[in-house]
Amino acid sequence: MPGSVTYVLWPLTLLAQVGVVVCSLRGHSFRKYLALNLYMLSSFFAAILRFSILSQYGFSSKEYFYFYYYSEALLTVCLFFGLISLYTNVLTELKAERLVHLAATLLLIGTALFSYLVIRQSANKMLTHFVVEMSQNLYFVGLVLTYVLWGAIMKLRETRTRLIQLVLSTGLYFSAFAAIYALRNLYPSLHAIWGYLPPLIALALPVAWAYAFWRVPEEARLAPARLAVVPR
């Protein structure tokens, strides 16, 4: 059964997800960051559906297990598209939108194919294994893509504070989840640790995005050299 921490974090996450959409609507940024807002709305509805399936069938039911992992994989794909929209935003002056979309589609297909090939080699060819494998690979691909985007931001001397904060918080989310999945693969018995961390990180992303939409005006700028980990 999910612990009491999860039950506390669940409604908070829902509130934060609604908060992102409300803050972006309030700041007239809904259309500009459409993919991110759609991801938040999808996460919101997925969380409600998860809860209703959990209360109807129970935590250890097949229904909940299947729904959890399939919705997780679909949401990761949605966030992947959100990340691509951030790429488009950063590279807008280079007019490389079509190239970015093509590369992203190929990468997504490639990740799905790679996950399928990994599962095909294993003795147990369950479909759920494929979806778990694909999710963890997508998180890692997302992490690498965000890191490349971060590199592009530093190279192009991007100054838009809100965009920078959205990219960094997405990077934090992907890297935290990639680490958790890897930890889970390495130490499956440490359920106590990786059982609590995902809901906490799932809450941190909408809170950070809501903060960026609420507190940072679209016209705010900062010097990218201030952000480098190694002082310049």
Place this chain on the structure above:
Amino acid sequence: MTAAIILVCSIVILAQFFVSYCRSLLASSAKKSLSPEVQEVTGISSAASGEDFLRVKQLLQLCPEHPQDDTGIQAVSGYFGLLNLLRQTFAQALPKLRSWVDFERGQCAYFLAVALDRRINFSRDLLAQQSNH
């Protein structure tokens, strides 16, 4: 093996993203000037030092919470803890790193002072609204 590589890479990149995210929060508040009341209460006029951090945090806890403020404060507090750890370890031997760490700690304290200013204004607005009703 693959999982171990992914774990190490993810943790290293996570730390980099965390530092950069916190520095983006600090940079956005560094340009803001403090109100005379907050300058008087905190003793910070233009630049803050890392020693002010805990005092300003205690003052901050006395004010009613401002919605959407907690994210930044918690992230910056975590960053401050990380800087303290650096200060007590590697920065002991590297004076250049130590001066950078001290500068960053001061920025963290200034960030909290700006948040305090915001909370005071928020409480004032709340009081004004209540007295109007």
